[in-house]
Amino acid sequence: MKFEKKISDFIINWLLNYNLDNKMKGFVVGVSGGVDSALASSLCAMTGLPLLCLEMDIYQKKDEKTRAINHIKNLKKKFSNVEFKSIELSNTFDVFQKSVGGDEENHNHLHSLANSRSRLRMVTLYYYASIYNYLVVGTGNKVEDFGIGFYTKYGDGGVDLSPIADLMKSEVFKVAKYLGVSDEILNAQPTDGLWSDNRTDKDQIGASYEELEWVMSIEDRDKYNPKSNRESELIDIYNKFNNINKHKMLPIPICHIPKKFKSLIKND
Helix, strand or coil: CHHHHHHHHHHHHHHHHHHHHCCCCEEEEECCCCHHHHHHHHHHHCCCCCEEEEEEECCCCHHHHHHHHHHHHHHHHHCCCEEEEEEECHHHHHHHHHHHCCCCCCHHHHHHHHHHHHHHHHHHHHHHHHHHCEEEECCCCHHHHHHHCCCCCCCCCCCCECCCCCCCHHHHHHHHHHCCCCHHHHCCCCCCCCCCCCCCHHHHHCCCHHHHHHHHHCCCCCCCCCCCHHHHHHHHHHHHHHHHCHHHHCCCCCCCCCHHHHHHHHHC
């Protein structure tokens, strides 16, 4: 357990110091019932600073909602600094969906609506962060945030700090288990919870996190010679997502105006 203890202690101290250095008063985390948000919220709770956990229902599956609420209740039993709010956003989403309209048979329309769920949650997180002077804590892991960009831009990607974004999914599971995250969360199939069906992350991506971690471990993917059709397929899957989501993982580009153009302003 040496790895898990050192990693968790390091992140807890990092969270605490960042909050204090920026003169903020605590954290707010959206808890989904998955292992990533369970770990992020647990680490925040262990700083001793105020933590607001939000369960934000937008037509959420019953088991996802149950896992989220059970996790938050367990945190409240362990830590006196944890508060909990359950926010019902399904009606808000319905009004938004009705306002924008769109073709329900169109894949891009459905995908945009799924991302809109995540963005409504981001708005809610920042609403409470602004009230209490808290920081919005990200829950993305390294595979999602810096491998394939499997998150919603300005949705779950809209955060103030990311405590577990340098941990692979397998490392997230190890540290979460060490910190006592429940088996119902550890054994659940990873899902982004943005769809009305039972699709998992693997269903959407076409590969498991374990397989994606294998691809990320290859030092030079361009020169690597796949040893099977599946290895070749996995590399293609990774490269496809990495390329189309590159805009999420890079800083916002700024169009820098040449000084020679700006100098013209003075002469006009």
